[in-house]
Amino acid sequence: MSALVLLVVLEHAGLAVFAASGALAAVRARLDVFGVVVLGLTTALGGGIIRDVLLGVHPPTTLRGWPYLVVPTATALIVFAFHPQVARLRRAVLLADAIGLGLFTVSGTATALAHGAPGYTACLIGMTTGIGGGALRDLLLREIPLVLRREIYALASLAGAVIVWLGHQLHWPAVPVTVAGAALVVAVRLIALWRRWNAPVARGLGDLSGGSQNRE
Template identity: 75%
Template sequence: MLLIALDLLGIAVFAASGALAAVRARLDVFGVVVLGVTTALGGGIIRDLLLGIHPPSALRSWPYLLVPAATGLLVFWFHPQVARLRRAVLLADAVGLGLFVTSGTTTALTHHVPAYTACLIGVTTGIGGGALRDVLLREIPLVLRREIYAVAALAGAIVVALGQWLRLPAGPVALIGSALVVALRGLAMWRHWNAPVARGVES
């Protein structure tokens, strides 16, 4: 029950970030809800498709559709108040990233894929929805820009894979992996860390 609650919390946070981006792009209410749902569920659906889970888990349980849709509507109506909580939303996004990465990696490992494949699927679970959001808004996906995002996700996925290899308890390992993702993402935002870009290229 706790895992489901945490999963839905992560979905709500990602839906809020997608809906806020849609509001800033001046989409209508339908567009705001669609972008919120896409951001929240996109990574998990990609994960399930890669693992051959049909239909995807998010489409088999109504709360997984209701929560992001309701979140999108709330953001549409109360976006000024939500926008003022920018730092809190960014921190919550980091928490959602950590939860999605570790759950995605764990799910992949339970389907007996190689560890490196599980890590890639875990990262995809965490960043997939945001990448779809940016593509729909005709922007370069955040994970391909300078911010430390995918690197933090990969670190959390590696922790989960190592934990299984060492036969450590899955629950505590997932919490440690999630905490590492949140810590790295939080430090990157606080210290303004960026991945290096090529020099000498005219903008």
């Protein structure tokens, strides 16, 4: 399998996974079928559109071909129709979200490198591709994006992007490096969920809040 074919496969698999995540969040927020589809599309396509805008690709790749719209739309409608069954598969949904993060991260990094982006830029674009759709999903639901408030999410994505960049620098075969990068993202994300790892937050927020209330 060539690197180009692998990227296309990874992108479409990531589209389905992230669309399911966005659609399920929309169902839980009690949106109608149109809202479920819109949120599914936004979650699936958001990261790729941000990537292409940063790379100067116009129009964005995900808006050029019908499969990029059909895959997430169909996935969102399936989730809308069978959401009770999907909701019961909580662990499967978390696993799917981790896989989507890994797939989008490595595809975004590889795409940036293919466009001649420097290593640090490619890694940041890869991370943004992975987390962008989920961040837009949370903003549309009027929530603080998950990536900013808890759990190891963006750091897992960045780790996978670095693996892809190192493989590119060392001229290692693209397919094994891409698979390794995605696997690292998934592994770090799942271990963080299992061990309940979170990035540090500022201490003493309760005291500061209490103090401000007392002053009022």
